[in-house]
Amino acid sequence: MTDHFNVAIDCIIFGFDHLEEKLKLLLIKRDFQPGKGSWSLMTGFLKAEESFDEAADRILAFQTGLSNIYLEQLHAYSGKSPHPNTKSIAVAYYALINIHEHKNLSTKHSAKWFELDTRPKLIFDHDEMVAKAILRLRRRTITRPIGFRLLPKKFTMRQLLRLYEEIWGQNFDRRNFSKKVNTLGIIIKLDEKDRNSSKKGSYLFKFNKEKFIEMEKSGFTFISKKKPA
Amino acid sequence: MTDHFNVAIDCIIFGFDHLEEKLKLLLIKRDFQPGKGSWSLMTGFLKAEESFDEAADRILAFQTGLSNIYLEQLHAYSGKSPHPNTKSIAVAYYALINIHEHKNLSTKHSAKWFELDTRPKLIFDHDEMVAKAILRLRRRTITRPIGFRLLPKKFTMRQLLRLYEEIWGQNFDRRNFSKKVNTLGIIIKLDEKDRNSSKKGSYLFKFNKEKFIEMEKSGFTFISKKKPA
DNA sequence: GCAAAAGTGTTACCCTTACACCCATGA
DNA sequence: TCATGGGTGTAAGGGTAACACTTTTGC
Numbered sequence: 001m002t003d004h005f006n007v008a009i010d011c012i013i014f015g016f017d018h019l020e021e022k023l024k025l026l027l028i029k030r031d032f033q034p035g036k037g038s039w040s041l042m043t044g045f046l047k048a049e050e051s052f053d054e055a056a057d058r059i060l061a062f063q064t065g066l067s068n069i070y071l072e073q074l075h076a077y078s079g080k081s082p083h084p085n086t087k088s089i090a091v092a093y094y095a096l097i098n099i100h101e102h103k104n105l106s107t108k109h110s111a112k113w114f115e116l117d118t119r120p121k122l123i124f125d126h127d128e129m130v131a132k133a134i135l136r137l138r139r140r141t142i143t144r145p146i147g148f149r150l151l152p153k154k155f156t157m158r159q160l161l162r163l164y165e166e167i168w169g170q171n172f173d174r175r176n177f178s179k180k181v182n183t184l185g186i187i188i189k190l191d192e193k194d195r196n197s198s199k200k201g202s203y204l205f206k207f208n209k210e211k212f213i214e215m216e217k218s219g220f221t222f223i224s225k226k227k228p229a
Numbered sequence: 230m231t232d233h234f235n236v237a238i239d240c241i242i243f244g245f246d247h248l249e250e251k252l253k254l255l256l257i258k259r260d261f262q263p264g265k266g267s268w269s270l271m272t273g274f275l276k277a278e279e280s281f282d283e284a285a286d287r288i289l290a291f292q293t294g295l296s297n298i299y300l301e302q303l304h305a306y307s308g309k310s311p312h313p314n315t316k317s318i319a320v321a322y323y324a325l326i327n328i329h330e331h332k333n334l335s336t337k338h339s340a341k342w343f344e345l346d347t348r349p350k351l352i353f354d355h356d357e358m359v360a361k362a363i364l365r366l367r368r369r370t371i372t373r374p375i376g377f378r379l380l381p382k383k384f385t386m387r388q389l390l391r392l393y394e395e396i397w398g399q400n401f402d403r404r405n406f407s408k409k410v411n412t413l414g415i416i417i418k419l420d421e422k423d424r425n426s427s428k429k430g431s432y433l434f435k436f437n438k439e440k441f442i443e444m445e446k447s448g449f450t451f452i453s454k455k456k457p458a
Numbered sequence: 459g460c461a462a463a464a465g466t467g468t469t470a471c472c473c474t475t476a477c478a479c480c481c482a483t484g485a
Numbered sequence: 486t487c488a489t490g491g492g493t494g495t496a497a498g499g500g501t502a503a504c505a506c507t508t509t510t511g512c
Binding site: 002003004005006007045046047048050051052053055073075076077078087089091 | 231232233234235236274275276277279280281282284302304305306307316318320
């Protein structure tokens with residue numbers, strides 16, 4: 001009676017390289033059909049007994065070896081079928097990871113990190129998915145301190161600032177930024193200093209998870225968008 | 230090889246009754262299996278040759294007779310299958326319509342408008358979908374003047390205010406509200422007055438579509454959320 | 459000493475909020 | 486005239502944006 005479809009799960013994997021201070025995207029060069037030789041998102045198919053979330057976890061774990069990663073459903077896409085003769089839909093997920101804490105991934109297939117503005121063209125509607133994921137990521141940084149998923153456990157204020165600048169594609173005032181973040185009470189200054197980036201050395205911070213959980217309930221604004229010039 | 234699923238499209242249909250000043254939800258009492266006798270969202274199945282958006286349009290048109298309705302994808306749900314023996318997923322859409330401009334719907338099945346706080350329990354995961362749709366609707370009222378889809382072509386400031394109060398479940402200051410809306414330039418005051426709601430009569434407004442399109446590009450804030458008391 | 463990054467402080471301005479007051483009109 | 490809803494104005498407060506200045510330390 002009703003038509004049946006196979007359900008692809010496509011994963012947009014964002015990573016922040018806090019040394020290069022660049023937001024990156026993990027893509028694979030397909031060594032299988034269809035679209036062999038092209039770049040694409042990590043992908044897999046939904047199994048009958050699992051939920052979307054479970055499938056996204058499984059696919060990400062299988063392809064990168066990572067578990068316990070932040071994953072969020074982005075959108076469901078219909079239309080362009082990866083296999084010409086089967087009816088197919090896709091559900092896109094995006095994931096956030098810290099690059100340097102997970103160096104030994106990128107194993108399966110030919111996976112490679114790309115900076116956003118030099119990424120290759122992707123197959124199917126994957127470019128559309130990435131564009132939507134970036135917008136979602138921006139929105140999330142306002143409502144939630146999602147950026148902490150992308151940073152190492154201990155980080156400097158500069159790294160946090162650069163992360164936000166990368167996500168938004170614009171610069172923020174360094175002084176106002178740290179003031180805002182500090183008044184929110186969502187990060188904790190440690191006694192350690194990082195001396196890699198400056199001669200003076202800058203304090204390391206860690207994320208205040210308890211404070212965040214408390215604030216999340218009432219809803220808050222993390223960083224406001226700069227006014228258009 | 231890969232498992233196959235049928236794809237349900239579930240429609241959350243919001244309507245604003247500008248006479249009763251109530252936000253309502255259109256639900257159907259199912260006269261078919263599964264879940265016969267229970268209340269549920271309008272639903273249908275995706276066909277092989279159509280997109281999600283097309284399917285949502287088709288299902289809404291078939292069940293209500295309405296076309297050209299604002300529809301937006303909400304979320305994709307896996308798990309609870311309407312038919313026990315088939316693997317099924319659902320993609321939820323929400324629609325916005327003005328109740329009194331479309332009086333002759335509610336025909337197919339036993340459709341009925343419910344106020345949000347007195348709606349019946351729904352089958353499957355439809356309650357979860359409705360909850361998410363309300364949150365989405367709130368967010369949209371901030372970013373976009375989506376509320377105008379729910380009002381008649383000509384409306385009073387009071388009706389617009391009441392609509393926002395219904396969506397947010399809280400009261401706004403009448404004077405600040407109209408000031409804010411006016412400065413945005415997104416509505417146009419007409420020379421007509423409506424005398425139904427008051428003795429003095431209140432001006433009718435219409436939506437300034439051109440201004441909106443212009444503003445949409447740069448991104449704007451329509452109405453800000455009141456601070457939690 | 460000098461350069462470079464980090465830390466702290468100050469001010470102006472805009473937007474929101476919380477109000478008060480007047481107007482028009484049917485009963 | 487009075488009650489009711491409608492229209493307009495003003496002042497205080499909070500938060501952001503735009504700045505300047507000092508500190509630390511390797512070279």
